[in-house]
Amino acid sequence: MIWVKLTFGGMGRRFVEAIAAIMILAATSATVAASLMVVEGARNALNRAIRQDRPDIIHVKSRFNRALFETPRSGNLPPLTIPVYEPLIDPADLEHAAGNNRVIRRQSLFRNVVSGDSFLNIYVFGIDPDLEREVSSFVLARGRFLRKDDRAVAVLDQASARALGVDIGGAFPIRKADGGDLELTVIGILDKLELRGAPPRSAEAPSLNPEATDVSSGAFVDIQTSEDIFGRPTLTDALVVARSMSAVPSLVAKLQEAFRLEPGVFVTERYSQYERKVRDFVLTLAVFTALSVATVLLAGTFAANLLHDIYVDRRRQYATLMALGCSPAMSIAPAVVFGLVLGAAGSAIGAFVAVLFVPRSFAIPSLMADLGTTQPALDLMVAGSIVAIGIVAVIVGLAPTGLRLLRQALATSLSEGRS
Amino acid sequence: MTQDPFVSVRGVSKTYRGERSTVGALRGVSFDIRKGEFVRISGPSGSGKTTLLNLIAGLDGPDQGDIVVAGTNIGRLSMTQASKYRAREVGVIFQSYNLIPQLTALENVLLPMIALGRANSDRARELLDVVGLADRSDHNPSQLSGGEQQRVAVARALANDPALVLADEPTGNLDDQSAESVMVMLTDAVRERGKTLLLVTHERDRVKAIDRSLELRSGVLSSYQIELPQEGVS
Numbered sequence: 001m002i003w004v005k006l007t008f009g010g011m012g013r014r015f016v017e018a019i020a021a022i023m024i025l026a027a028t029s030a031t032v033a034a035s036l037m038v039v040e041g042a043r044n045a046l047n048r049a050i051r052q053d054r055p056d057i058i059h060v061k062s063r064f065n066r067a068l069f070e071t072p073r074s075g076n077l078p079p080l081t082i083p084v085y086e087p088l089i090d091p092a093d094l095e096h097a098a099g100n101n102r103v104i105r106r107q108s109l110f111r112n113v114v115s116g117d118s119f120l121n122i123y124v125f126g127i128d129p130d131l132e133r134e135v136s137s138f139v140l141a142r143g144r145f146l147r148k149d150d151r152a153v154a155v156l157d158q159a160s161a162r163a164l165g166v167d168i169g170g171a172f173p174i175r176k177a178d179g180g181d182l183e184l185t186v187i188g189i190l191d192k193l194e195l196r197g198a199p200p201r202s203a204e205a206p207s208l209n210p211e212a213t214d215v216s217s218g219a220f221v222d223i224q225t226s227e228d229i230f231g232r233p234t235l236t237d238a239l240v241v242a243r244s245m246s247a248v249p250s251l252v253a254k255l256q257e258a259f260r261l262e263p264g265v266f267v268t269e270r271y272s273q274y275e276r277k278v279r280d281f282v283l284t285l286a287v288f289t290a291l292s293v294a295t296v297l298l299a300g301t302f303a304a305n306l307l308h309d310i311y312v313d314r315r316r317q318y319a320t321l322m323a324l325g326c327s328p329a330m331s332i333a334p335a336v337v338f339g340l341v342l343g344a345a346g347s348a349i350g351a352f353v354a355v356l357f358v359p360r361s362f363a364i365p366s367l368m369a370d371l372g373t374t375q376p377a378l379d380l381m382v383a384g385s386i387v388a389i390g391i392v393a394v395i396v397g398l399a400p401t402g403l404r405l406l407r408q409a410l411a412t413s414l415s416e417g418r419s
Numbered sequence: 420m421t422q423d424p425f426v427s428v429r430g431v432s433k434t435y436r437g438e439r440s441t442v443g444a445l446r447g448v449s450f451d452i453r454k455g456e457f458v459r460i461s462g463p464s465g466s467g468k469t470t471l472l473n474l475i476a477g478l479d480g481p482d483q484g485d486i487v488v489a490g491t492n493i494g495r496l497s498m499t500q501a502s503k504y505r506a507r508e509v510g511v512i513f514q515s516y517n518l519i520p521q522l523t524a525l526e527n528v529l530l531p532m533i534a535l536g537r538a539n540s541d542r543a544r545e546l547l548d549v550v551g552l553a554d555r556s557d558h559n560p561s562q563l564s565g566g567e568q569q570r571v572a573v574a575r576a577l578a579n580d581p582a583l584v585l586a587d588e589p590t591g592n593l594d595d596q597s598a599e600s601v602m603v604m605l606t607d608a609v610r611e612r613g614k615t616l617l618l619v620t621h622e623r624d625r626v627k628a629i630d631r632s633l634e635l636r637s638g639v640l641s642s643y644q645i646e647l648p649q650e651g652v653s
């Protein structure tokens with residue numbers, strides 16, 4: 001009880017100033033928290049862009065040729081070979097242009113599969129199993145995924161498997177370019193599938209995600225197997241993963257140069273968009289950091305000043321405690337605790353207000369056009385910053401009193417401020 | 420007498436350096452006090468009386484010389500050691516009471532005990548009883564008269580049973596009547612407990628049973644004499 005009174009009691013008119021200090025600290029914390037939350041939201045948006053858009057990946061793809069697209073009108077027609085993309089990319093040219101950056105080859109085909117007297121369309125993807133798994137996501141429901149040396153086996157998504165009426169161990173025929181059939185044995189069923197840079201959906205086919213505009217289902221085979229089906233090694237598309245983000249622009253230039261004479265091959269990148277997002281983020285960071293710093297300097301100083309006044313008033317009390325034999329630490333403790341409680345109250349109120357009033361999604365079109373709408377986030381960094389502001393304000397407020405108390409003779413402190 | 424002095428002040432000087440002027444508050448002061456003695460310190464205003472008490476209490480450090488109390492050189496103590504020394508050995512009574520306003524009389528008396536980590540409310544109550552304020556223990560200083568406040572300060576000074584009591588014009592702010600009662604209580608309580616008392620006061624006749632008088636003039640010890648027993652003292 002004595003320590004509670006020593007810490008908080010006997011404030012007199014300084015009580016109002018203590019409340020004012022809390023409110024100012026709260027307003028400061030709220031402003032800073034809100035600003036930093038916006039910055040954190042922008043940072044998250046940027047990180048999400050890096051994770052999801054993968055600006056380090058360059059997509060090289062052939063022309064998407066709708067002209068060749070045709071569906072058999074009745075079940076007994078021979079199946080047609082319908083490429084999704086035209087197979088125009090020479091893998092050797094691509095490897096050469098990509099240099100020491102990783103190339104993930106692909107062949108995507110579209111096939112009619114006749115089962116009994118009905119038929120269905122199915123996408124077939126020839127992939128590098130190990131490399132492809134690093135950029136696309138395959139979630140297996142049953143069985144296993146493709147391996148490098150697998151031949152004439154396929155991994156299907158659930159929708160395609162159901163449509164084909166096959167399960168693990170079962171087989172289905174795919175018409176090869178030379179007219180013969182290749183039996184593909186099913187070794188795995190996919191639950192979920194996200195193919196990076198999937199081709200646009202252009203025909204009725206089984207689909208895991210009926211809303212998607214991109215292909216969301218298919219049969220995956222090793223690229224060797226797809227070459228057997230296709231009858232050629234040229235690729236429909238490929239992903240080139242840059243060794244570093246900064247290598248992307250020159251790599252794009254090299255790839256464009258390599259396929260300059262092939263008008264059916266396009267090089268697309270998401271790096272420029274990412275760069276614009278980075279620019280947005282830097283701008284957001286600068287604006288809101290400046291706002292925070294200005295607030296802290298102005299309001300924080302004000303709060304520290306109020307605290308200083310309160311402490312000056314109580315200097316004699318601390319000196320008296322020391323004169324009565326309390327150790328310096330013991331005598332200063334009420335001051336420190338008082339400051340910490342004040343700081344904590346201010347920070348907590350500020351954080352609460354910020355969390356309550358900062359919008360869930362935030363956008364400034366003129367500042368963050370490319371970053372788009374962000375979600376302001378209260379994370380450890382934000383919380384730590386406002387706690388730090390509270391502590392610094394208290395330290396700045398307490399320092400002159402504390403230092404004088406510890407440095408000048410106690411006799412002097414005791415005789416100061418005598419009414 | 421061959422007894423070791425309890426308080427030994429040797430060649431102590433203290434100078435306050437202001438922005439313009441420097442004041443020699445004490446200049447080469449030396450004297451000894453034996454255990455249990457009552458010493459009155461007098462002298463004109465500004466002669467260094469408060470400075471001397473502050474130095475003995477370890478509230479300030481001497482520029483030169485040594486102050487040894489019960490074998491401890493006060494000037495050499497660190498802040499923490501000085502606090503401990505005050506808590507154990509010294510009871511200080513200030514002219515301006517220096518009670519903590521938001522604490523009750525009882526809590527104020529408890530403070531020195533808390534400093535030593537052994538708060539004892541019963542003992543604090545007893546001490547308040549000694550100074551005649553047993554029924555005012557729950558009152559805050561603002562609810563007490565000046566004389567009563569100073570009596571609380573007397574009780575507080577005795578809280579840890581210190582061997583040395585320092586009182587700087589304890590009645591300087593009081594009217595005659597309160598001054599009388601405070602002085603009586605102070606001297607009686609200190610005498611009863613066999614403590615050594617250093618008392619700064621201008622009032623010659625009010626203080627009974629003084630063993631020695633010490634007079635300062637401009638920071639110099641001008642006389643240090645054994646007080647003759649006054650008439651009317653039993």
Ligand SMILES: Nc1ncnc2c1ncn2[C@@H]1O[C@H](COP(=O)(O)OP(=O)(O)OP(=O)(O)O)[C@@H](O)[C@H]1O
Nearest residue numbers: 412435436442444463464465466467468469470471
């Ligand atoms: N902190 C200080 N800074 C500067 N000068 C000081 C300080 N404390 C005391 N002095 C000076 O030192 C001298 C002695 O002061 P001190 O307080 O010891 O006198 P005193 O004998 O107690 O006087 P009084 O009877 O008025 O209380 C005075 O001239 C005073 O102005």
Ligand SMILES: [Mg+2]
Nearest residue numbers: 468469470587
């Ligand atoms: Mg004085």
